[in-house]
Amino acid sequence: MRIFNLFKRSDIECPRCLGKGFVDWEDIARLNRRLKWVPAPCAYCNATGKVEKEMLSKVAVDCMYLTIDLPESVIEKIKEGDRETVEKGKQRELFVEFLIQYAEHHYFTQNMDAESIANLYLKNEAENAPFSATREELIKYIQGVIELKKSVLN
Numbered sequence: 001m002r003i004f005n006l007f008k009r010s011d012i013e014c015p016r017c018l019g020k021g022f023v024d025w026e027d028i029a030r031l032n033r034r035l036k037w038v039p040a041p042c043a044y045c046n047a048t049g050k051v052e053k054e055m056l057s058k059v060a061v062d063c064m065y066l067t068i069d070l071p072e073s074v075i076e077k078i079k080e081g082d083r084e085t086v087e088k089g090k091q092r093e094l095f096v097e098f099l100i101q102y103a104e105h106h107y108f109t110q111n112m113d114a115e116s117i118a119n120l121y122l123k124n125e126a127e128n129a130p131f132s133a134t135r136e137e138l139i140k141y142i143q144g145v146i147e148l149k150k151s152v153l154n
């Protein structure tokens with residue numbers, strides 16, 4: 001698939017990475033995707049820094065689930081607007097939103113630390129969750145949520 005891109009005209013600066021081909025912390029803050037992305041090569045422009053005009057109308061710049069760690073076949077499906085793939089992406093975004101709120105709530109109202117929140121989550125919520133995460137991943141993630149929320153307050 002990728003070879004065809006060589007012959008397509010694509011001269012619009014990528015609005016996600018601003019033409020750098022890499023999404024850094026500044027881009028993540030600008031697009032309001034903190035806690036959802038980490039710095040990585042840009043999936044929106046495939047790290048080229050340029051996008052085709054039609055991409056702008058097909059996929060939102062801040063589309064959370066379009067990230068470089070996805071298999072290329074999934075990235076193509078997102079770009080094509082494949083309904084099942086887009087739906088799965090939305091579910092994932094909702095799950096992440098839920099986790100953030102869950103962590104925030106227990107941190108602020110119960111004064112719990114990341115590890116206790118992760119344990120509570122695994123005990124009560126994990127069974128019905130649409131996506132699974134290991135205990136270590138959860139603790140690390142919840143720690144990140146707490147740190148960001150604390151820094152916003154200060």
Ligand SMILES: [Zn+2]
Nearest residue numbers: 014017042045
């Ligand atoms: Zn880009």
